[in-house]
Amino acid sequence: xxxxxxxxxxxxxxxxxxxxxxxxxxxxxxxxxxxxxxxxxxxxxxxxxxxxxxxxxxxxxxxxxxxxxxxxxxxxxxxxxxxxxxxxxxxxxxxxxxxxxxxxxxxxxxxxxxxxxxxxxxxxxxxxxxxxxxxxxxxxxxxxxxxxxxxxxxxxxxxxxxxxxxxxxxxxxxxxxxxxxxxxxxxxxxxxxxxxxxxxxxxxxxxxxxxxxxxxxxxxxxxxxxxxxxxxxxxxxxxxxxxxxxxxxxxxxxxxxxxxxxxxxxxxxxxxxxxxxxxxxxxxxxxxxxxxxxxxxxxxxxxxxxxxxxxxxxxxxxxxxxxxxxxxxxxxxxxxxxxxxxxxxxxxxxxxxxxxxxxxxxxxxxxxxxxxxxxxxxxxxxxxxxxxxxxxxxxxxxxxxxxxxxxxxxxxxxxxxxxxxxxxxxxxxxxxxxxxxxxxxxxxxxxxxxxxxxxxx
Amino acid sequence: xxxxxxxxxxxxxxxxxxxxxxxxxxxxxxxxxxxxxxxxxxxxxxxxxxxxxxxxxxxxxxxxxxxxxxxxxxxxxxxxxxxxxxxxxxxxxxxxxxxxxxxxxxxxxxxxxxxxxxxxxxxxxxxxxxxxxxxxxxxxxxxxxxxxxxxxxxxxxxxxxxxxxxxxxxxxxxxxxxxxxxxxxxxxxxxxxxxxxxxxxxxxxxxxxxxxxxxxxxxxxxxxxxxxxxxxxxxxxxxxxxxxxxxxxxxxxxxxxxxxxxxxxxxxxxxxxxxxxxxxxxxxxxxxxxxxxxxxxxxxxxxxxxxxxxxxxxxxxxxxxxxxxxxxxxxxxxxxxxxxxxxxxxxxxxxxxxxxxxxxxxxxxxxxxxxxxxxxxxxxxxxxxxxxxxxxxxxxxxxxxxxxxxxxxxxxxxxxxxxxxxxxxxxxxxxxxxxxxxxxxxxxxxxxxxxxxxxxxxxxxxxxxxxxxxxxxxxxxxxxxxxxxxxxxxxxxxxxxxxxxxx
Numbered sequence: 037x038x039x040x041x042x043x044x045x046x047x048x049x050x051x052x053x054x055x056x057x058x059x060x061x062x063x064x065x066x067x068x069x070x071x072x073x074x075x076x077x078x079x080x081x082x083x084x085x086x087x088x089x090x091x092x093x094x095x096x097x098x099x100x101x102x103x104x105x106x107x108x109x110x111x112x113x114x115x116x117x118x119x120x121x122x123x124x125x126x127x128x129x130x131x132x133x134x135x136x137x138x139x140x141x142x143x144x145x146x147x148x149x150x151x152x153x154x155x156x157x158x159x160x161x162x163x164x165x166x167x168x169x170x171x172x173x174x175x176x177x178x179x180x181x182x183x184x185x186x187x188x189x190x191x192x193x194x195x196x197x198x199x200x201x202x203x204x205x206x207x208x209x210x211x212x213x214x215x216x217x218x219x220x221x222x223x224x225x226x227x228x229x230x231x232x233x234x235x236x237x238x239x240x241x242x243x244x245x246x247x248x249x250x251x252x253x254x255x256x257x258x259x260x261x262x263x264x265x266x267x268x269x270x271x272x273x274x275x276x277x278x279x280x281x282x283x284x285x286x287x288x289x290x291x292x293x294x295x296x297x298x299x300x301x302x303x304x305x306x307x308x309x310x311x312x313x314x315x316x317x318x319x320x321x322x323x324x325x326x327x328x329x330x331x332x333x334x335x336x337x338x339x340x341x342x343x344x345x346x347x348x349x350x351x352x353x354x355x356x357x358x359x360x361x362x363x364x365x366x367x368x369x370x371x372x373x374x375x376x377x378x379x380x381x382x383x384x385x386x387x388x389x390x391x392x393x394x395x396x397x398x399x400x401x402x403x404x405x406x407x408x409x410x411x412x413x414x415x416x417x418x419x420x421x422x423x424x425x426x427x428x429x430x431x432x433x434x435x436x437x438x439x440x441x442x443x444x445x446x447x448x449x450x451x452x453x454x455x456x457x458x459x460x461x462x463x464x465x466x467x468x469x470x471x472x473x474x475x476x477x478x479x480x481x482x483x484x485x486x487x488x489x490x491x492x493x
Numbered sequence: 494x495x496x497x498x499x500x501x502x503x504x505x506x507x508x509x510x511x512x513x514x515x516x517x518x519x520x521x522x523x524x525x526x527x528x529x530x531x532x533x534x535x536x537x538x539x540x541x542x543x544x545x546x547x548x549x550x551x552x553x554x555x556x557x558x559x560x561x562x563x564x565x566x567x568x569x570x571x572x573x574x575x576x577x578x579x580x581x582x583x584x585x586x587x588x589x590x591x592x593x594x595x596x597x598x599x600x601x602x603x604x605x606x607x608x609x610x611x612x613x614x615x616x617x618x619x620x621x622x623x624x625x626x627x628x629x630x631x632x633x634x635x636x637x638x639x640x641x642x643x644x645x646x647x648x649x650x651x652x653x654x655x656x657x658x659x660x661x662x663x664x665x666x667x668x669x670x671x672x673x674x675x676x677x678x679x680x681x682x683x684x685x686x687x688x689x690x691x692x693x694x695x696x697x698x699x700x701x702x703x704x705x706x707x708x709x710x711x712x713x714x715x716x717x718x719x720x721x722x723x724x725x726x727x728x729x730x731x732x733x734x735x736x737x738x739x740x741x742x743x744x745x746x747x748x749x750x751x752x753x754x755x756x757x758x759x760x761x762x763x764x765x766x767x768x769x770x771x772x773x774x775x776x777x778x779x780x781x782x783x784x785x786x787x788x789x790x791x792x793x794x795x796x797x798x799x800x801x802x803x804x805x806x807x808x809x810x811x812x813x814x815x816x817x818x819x820x821x822x823x824x825x826x827x828x829x830x831x832x833x834x835x836x837x838x839x840x841x842x843x844x845x846x847x848x849x850x851x852x853x854x855x856x857x858x859x860x861x862x863x864x865x866x867x868x869x870x871x872x873x874x875x876x877x878x879x880x881x882x883x884x885x886x887x888x889x890x891x892x893x894x895x896x897x898x899x900x901x902x903x904x905x906x907x908x909x910x911x912x913x914x915x916x917x918x919x920x921x922x923x924x925x926x927x928x929x930x931x932x933x934x935x936x937x938x939x940x941x942x943x944x945x946x947x948x949x950x951x952x953x954x955x956x957x958x959x960x961x962x963x964x965x966x967x968x969x970x971x972x973x974x975x976x977x978x979x980x981x982x983x984x985x986x987x988x989x990x991x992x993x994x995x996x
Contacts, residue, residue, distance in 0.1 A: 068594070069966055071773045075597040078590045079967070081571040081861045083556065099550035104573040120551065123628040125635065128545040151586075151593055162597055169599075176776035178966040206966075208776040219776075280542075284648055285686040286693075293688040329540075329548035405779075406902040410913060410933060413691055416994040418911050418933070420904045441902070441909050441935070443993035469968055487993060488935055488986075492779070492906035 039107045041084065042143050042197070045189035048088055051111040052191060053118060055091040055133050057338050059327050060084065060187040062146040066154050067180035073165050080151055087327040088114050089335045092121035095130035099335060101327060127336075129329055129361035134339035138195035146185035147199060153181045153227060157205070160232035167236065168209065173243065175236070176208040181227045186325050194339040198321040203227040204463055204472055208423065209239035215493050216436075218242035219403055219423035221264065221463040223472040225317065242402070242424050248435030250427050252489075258398035258454070259484035260428070262388040263462035265404045266379065266476040269417070269446035270309060271467040272407055274377055276415055277347065278331035279356040283366035288415035288447050289356055296356060296366055303351035303450035306382035311374040312344035317461060318473035320375040332373060334359035342372045351450070376473035381456035388478035391457055393431045395480065400426040400433060403465035404442070415445045420490050422465065439493070440486035455480040496615045499673040503533055503659040506575060508671065512663035514577035515559045518584035520665060524591075526562040526604060527584065528664035530817060531555075531575065532860040534656065535623065539630055541651040544638035546631060556860035559583040563591035565601030569863045605843035605850050607820050609667040614814025616674035617807050618704035622655035625705045633708060634681075637723055641683050644727035648684035653677070653708070654700075654960060656972075660817070668819035676702045676810055676972055678960045681723070685730045692930070694730035695915055696722055697751040697897050699957040700972065702808045729916060736928035739917065741989040745892035745946075746934060746982045747885050752914045753873070754957030754975035755898040760938040761793075761800055762871040762975065764907035765827050766854075767836035767846065773866075777966050779905025782938065783833055785846060791833040794942025797876065800828035802837055802869035804853050809870040810958045810972035815853070817864035822853035827871065831942075839866040858969040865965045872956075872976035879950030882979040888947065892920040893932065893987065900933070911935045913990070933988045941982060949978030 039047070041060035048058035062084045069077045087101040098120025102113050157179050168175045181203045188196040206221040220235040220242075261269070282289035282296040289297050313320045324340045326333035337359055346354050355371045363370035392400055407419035421440050426433045457478035464474060512529045519527035533555040540548040557580055558571040568591025572579040622630070634651040641649045655677045663669040678700035684693050698717040701707055710716025748756070763781070768774060770781040783791060793800075804822035806812055815821055818840045827835045838848055839855040856867035886894060897915025904910070913933045919926040936944075958974035 065967070067967055068597075069776075070597065071775060072771075074599040075566070075594045076773055077567055077569065077863050077865070078594050079569045079571070079861075079863055080586050080590050083554075083571075083573050083861055085552070085554070087550075087552075101550060101552035103554045103556060104575060116551075120627060123626055124549075125546045125628070125631045128542060128547055151589060154593065158593065158597060165597065174772070176772065178776055180967060206776055210772075210775065214772070214775075214780075217775075284684070285691050286648070286684060290691075292690065328538075328550045335548075405905055408900045408902045410900050410911075410990050411931075411994060412693075414994045416990055418900065418902045418993075420902065420909065422905055439904065439909075441904070441911060443911075443988070443990070445994055448994065469966075485993060487911075487988070488909060490904040490909035491782070491937065492904040492908050 040145055041187045044086055044105060044110055045187050047107055047110045048086065048114050049189055049191055051114040052090060055191050057089040057133060057190045059087040059325060062185045063182065064149040065180060065182045066149045066151060068154055069178045071176045072174050073169050086113060088117035090114065090117035090121040092118065095126040096121045096124045097127045097335060098124055099328060129334040129336055129359055131336040131360050133190050133192045133336060134194060136193035138193060139197050142187065142195040142197045144197060147183045149181050149183050157227045157232060164232055164236040173209055173211045177206050179205040179227060188325050188338055190339060196323050196339060198325065200320065201225045202472055203230060204468060205230045205232060205235060207235045207239055209243055211243045216243045216246040217423045217493060219465065221465065221468065223461065223463040223468060245426060245433055246424060246436040250435040250437050252427065252437035254440065254486050254488045256483040256485050258395065259481055260388055260391045260395060260398065260400045261479045261481060262401065263460055263476040263478055264465050265401055266479050267462050267464035267474040268404050268407055268466050270377055270379055270476065271464055271471045272417060273415065273446045277356050278362065279358040279366040279368055280331050280362040282356055287412050289353065296368060298353050298356060298368055300353050301351055302348060302353050302447060303453060305453045306350050307348060308346055308380045309348040310344060310346040310378055311376055312378065313342050313374040315376055315378060318376045318475065320473060324372055331362060332357050334361055340372055342374050345371045345373065377471060378459065378475045379477060380459045381477055384456035384458055384477045386457050388457060391455055391478050391480045392428050392433060394455065395428045396430060398428050400428050405466055407466055410443065415447050416443060417446065418443050439490040441488045441490055442485055443487040444485050449481050452482040453479050454482055496618065499613055499615060499659060499671050504671065506531065508661040510577055511557055511575065511580045512669065515580035515584040516663065516665050518581040519559065519561050519588060522585065522588040524561040524563050524588060526665060528560050528662065529580065530558045530860060531661040533659045534859055536656045539634065539653045541634050541638055543648055544635050544642060554859050557583060558860040559587045560863060561587045561591055562602050563588050564595055566591045566595040566598045567602055568594065571861045602841060603844045604840040605848060607840065607850055610815055610819060610821055611669050614672045616702050616812060618675045620705035621675060622677055622705045623657055637681060640723060641681065641727055646683040646727050646730060647686045650682045653679045662815065662817060662819055664819055670815045670819065672814055674702060674813065675704050676700060677704065677707050679708050683726050683730045685734050687734065690734065692730055692734040694726050694733060695897065696726065700810060700960045701958065702810050702812055732928050733916065733930050736930045738991055739929040739932040739987060739989050741992060742987060743984050744987050745889050746985045747889060747892060747894045747920065747979060748982060749896040749979055750953065750955035750957055750977045751897045752895045753977045753980060755901050756912055757871060757873055757975045757977055758959060759901060759903040760907055760910055762868045764938065765836050766866055766868065767838055767842045768866040774964065778964050782906045782908055788833055792831055793828045793833050793939060794831045795945045796831040797945055797948045798828050798831045798942055799874040800871060801825065801874060802827050802835065802852065802871055804869045806870050808956060809974040811868060811870045811974060816855045817857050818851065818855040820851045820853040825852055837866060837869055842866060856971055858971060862967065862969050865969065867964060867971045868962065868973045870974040873978065875951045875954045875978035876948040879948050879978060882949060882953050885947050885949060885979055885981050886920055886925065887923040889920045889981065890922055894918040894920055894925060908937050931990045933990050935986045935988055941985065944982045944984060945980055946983050947981035949980055953978040
C-alpha cells in the first residue's frame with residue numbers, strides 16, 4: 037500500500053526503537069534533449085527514496101536508503117538501519133540529534149512535474165529548431181524541470197518539508213560544418229521563466245562573431261570571464277573549502293604549519309562570496325537535510341538551521357563550511373552551507389560585453405570545461421575553454437581564436453581581478469548540474485594562464 | 494567459487510508479469526518497439542577518516558522503465574512501483590512522451606536488428622560484499638588505516654564502495670534476460686603534512702568486478718597485493734614530499750598501467766563512442782576528432798597500437814551478458830595496427846550508420862534513466878613477447894616513470910589532454926634515479942599515441958578501471974575497466990605544476 041511521504045516518515049519513527057531520523061526524498065522530473073536539430077531523448081520520471089538514520093548507543097549510526105518503500109516495508113527498513121547502527125563502529129561526527137520545531141506544511145503532498153510543464157518549452161524550442169534549420173545551423177541541448185520535495189522527521193520532534201523546484205536550459209549552436217560553436221544556458225525555478233528565443237539569439241550572434249578566425253599562441257592573457265565561467269570556478273572553490281581539510285593543511289584554505297586561513301586577505305577587491313537559503317530566485321532548504329555524512333554535512337546535524345553565510349567578505353576569508361564536528365576540530369564557528377552561491381563585487385557594473393568595451397587587448401571566453409584539480413594546496417585547476425574564445429582589441433571583439441587549456445587557481449585569481457560586472461543569475465557550463473543556483477558577475481582578470489592550445493572547435 | 498545464478502529475491506519479483514503488462518499496453522497504444530527494464534541497484538559505502546568511521550550508507554534503488562518507439566520517435570517513462578498497474582501506466586506515459594516529442598523529431602528512430610535472446614548471466618565473484626557484516630568491513634579498513642597512521646602518516650582516508658546491480662530486460666521481439674553483477678572499489682589515501690607542505694599517496698588497487706575476496710585475498714590468490722602496497726605507502730608519501738620539483742621540458746615517459754588506463758579512457762574510450770562522434774553528446778560531454786569519415790584511415794597512433802572493445806572480459810566493470818537493448822555482447826577491434834577500425838555502438842547508432850548490428854554498448858545506470866551509448870571495457874593489448882616494465886625503463890636514456898592516476902582533463906573533441914599521477918621517478922641511463930613531483934604531462938591524442946615506441950608484454954598488463962564515468966543528460970554514471978600494459982612514449986611535454994600555478 038502506498039502512502040504519502042510524511043506518513044512514511046511518521047511510520048518510520050513509530051517503528052524505531054531508539055533515536056532516529058527519517059528523510060523521504062520525492063523527485064519528479066521532465067526533460068527533453070536534442071541534437072543536430074532533432075529531439076533525441078525525453079523522460080518523465082518520478083522517484084521516491086526513504087532514508088532512515090538510526091542511532092545506537094549515542095555514537096553508532098546506521099544509514100539505509102531504499103526506493104519503492106511502502107507502509108508495509110517501512111518497518112523492515114527501520115530494522116535494517118537499526119541493525120546497521122548496532123553493528124557499526126562509533127561515528128566520529130556523533131552528536132545529539134537536533135530537536136524540533138515541527139513545520140506546519142509537513143503533511144502536504146509533494147508536487148509533480150508533468151508533460152505539460154514542457155509544453156511552452158517545446159513550442160519555443162520548435163521555433164528555434166526551425167530557425168536553425170533554415171539558417172543552416174544546428175542546435176544541440178537539454179532542458180529539464182525538476183521538483184525535489186524532501187521530508188525530514190526526527191524522533192526529537194523535528195518535522196521539516198522543503199520543495200525545491202529547478203529548471204535549466206542549455207543551448208549549443210554549431211555552424212559551418214561544425215567548425216563554429218557557441219553556447220548559452222540559463223537556470224530558473226520554472227522552465228517558463230527561461231527565454232529560449234533569447235538564448236537562441238545569443239548563440240546565433242556568437243556564431244557570427246566566429247566568422248573571422250585569428251591565430252593565438254598559448255600564454256597569459258588579460259581575460260574576461262563571463263558569469264558562467266566564474267560560476268564554475270567559484271563552485272569548485274566552495275567545494276574545496278571544507279573546514280576540516282583546511283584545518284589539516286590539506287587545502288588551499290589551510291595554513292602551512294597548521295590552522296585555517298580564515299582572516300586572510302584573498303583579494304584586493306571589495307568582493308563577497310556567500311551562500312544564502314533565502315536568496316531571491318535561488319532559495320534552498322533553510323535547514324540541513326542530508327542522507328549521508330561528508331565534510332559538508334553530517335547526518336547528526338539534520339535539522340540545524342542554515343542561514344546566509346559569507347565565505348569571503350571585503351576580499352577577506354571569513355568562514356569555511358563546517359559540520360558541528362568539523363567546526364569543533366578546526367576551532368571555528370559552525371557554518372552550514374546553503375546549496376547556492378553568489379559573488380558580488382563592489383562597484384561591479386554591466387555585462388561581460390561592457391567589460392569588453394574597456395579592454396584594449398585580451399580575450400573574452402564563453403565558458404570552461406573539464407575542470408579538475410591539479411594541486412589542492414594552491415587549488416591549481418586545469419580545464420579548457422569551450423564554445424568560443426574571442427580576441428578583443430580596442431574594446432571590440434575582432435574575431436575568434438583557438439580554444440585553450442588553462443592552468444589556474446581560482447583563489448589566486450581573486451587577487452588578479454581588474455574589473456567586475458553586475459551580479460546576475462547564471463548557470464555554470466560544467467557544474468551547473470550540481471550547483472544550478474548561482475549568481476555571478478563577469479570578471480576581467482590579469483594574466484589568465486592559457487597553458488596550451490586545444491584544437492577542439 | 495563463483496556464482497552462477499541471480500539472487501532469488503530478484504528472480505522472485507513478478508518480472509514476466511511486469512513485462513507482459515508494459516509491453517502489451519505499449520503495443521496496444523501503437524508502439525513499433527517497446528522494452529521494459531526492471532532494475533535494482535544496491536550501492537553501499539563506508540568512509541573512514543583517521544581510522545574512525547566518517548560516513549557511509551546502504552542505498553537500494555529499484556524500479557521499472559519503459560522505452561518505446563512510436564511513429565519513429567522515442568518515448569520513455571519510469572516508475573519506482575513494481576506493480577502491473579505501474580508498468581502499464583509507465584508504458585502509457587512513454588507513448589505520450591513519444592507523441593509529444595514527435596513534432597520536434599526530424600530523424601525516424603530505427604533500431605539495428607538483433608536476434609532474440611533469453612537467459613541469465615552473473616558476473617564472476619566469490620563473496621557477495623552485501624553478505625559480509627559491515628562490522629567486518631569496518632574492521633579491515635580500520636586496521637589498515639591504523640597501520641598507516643602508526644607508520645607515521647598524519648592522516649589516512651579510507652573508503653570502500655560496493656555495488657550489486659540486478660537487471661531484467663524484455664522487449665516486444667521476445668528477448669528476456671536476467672543479469673546480476675557485483676563490483677567493489679577499495680581506496681586508501683595517506684597524507685603527510687609538514688611545515689613545508691603536504692603530499693598524498695593513494696593505493697593503486699583498481700575498482701573491479703569482483704566481490705569481497707578482492708579485499709581479503711592476497712596477490713597469491715589472484716587478488717590485489719594489499720599487504721605489500723600498504724607496507725610501502727607511508728615511505729612513498731614521505732619520499733614524495735621530500736622529492737625535488739620536476740624540471741619542465743620534454744621527456745620520454747614510461748607509463749605504468751595504473752596511470753595509462755585513464756589516458757586510454759579519455760583519449761580512446763570516449764573518442765570512439767560513435768554517438769559522440771556523430772554529435773549526440775555535443776551539447777554536454779562533447780564530440781570526437783575520430784569522426785566516421787576517418788574510419789579505416791585515421792592513424793590513431795603507432796603501428797604497435799592494438800585497442801579492443803570488450804564487454805565479456807572477466808572482472809571487467811563494463812562486462813555483461815546482454816546490454817540494455819538486449820544485445821548479446823562480445824569483443825571487437827577499435828584500433829588495429831595504429832589505425833581506427835571500429836566504434837562503440839548501440840542499436841540506434843548502428844542502424845543509423847549501416848552497421849549490421851550493435852556491439853552492445855547501451856547502458857542505463859538506473860531504472861530512472863534511458864539507456865544511452867556507454868563505454869565498453871576499452872583496452873590496449875600487450876605485445877605478445879613484449880618486455881617487462883624494467884626492460885622498458887632500461888632502454889630509456891632520459892625519462893620519467895609515471896605511476897598511478899590523479900588528475901585528468903581532456904577537451905571536448907578529445908585532442909588536448911593533461912594528466913598527473915601518484916608517483917614520478919626520473920629515469921637516467923636506463924635506471925630509476927629518484928622521485929620527482931609537481932608533474933603533469935600534456936599532449937594531443939594522436940601525437941601521444943603516435944609516440945608509443947614500446948609496448949610491454951602480457952606480464953605487465955593490468956585491468957584498471959573507474960567507478961563513476963559520467964555522460965548524458967540527465968547525467969548518468971557507469972563503471973568501466975581498461976586493461977593495458979606498461980608502455981613507452983617518447984618526447985612528451987612535461988609541465989611543472991608549480992610553475993603553471995605561479996601568477
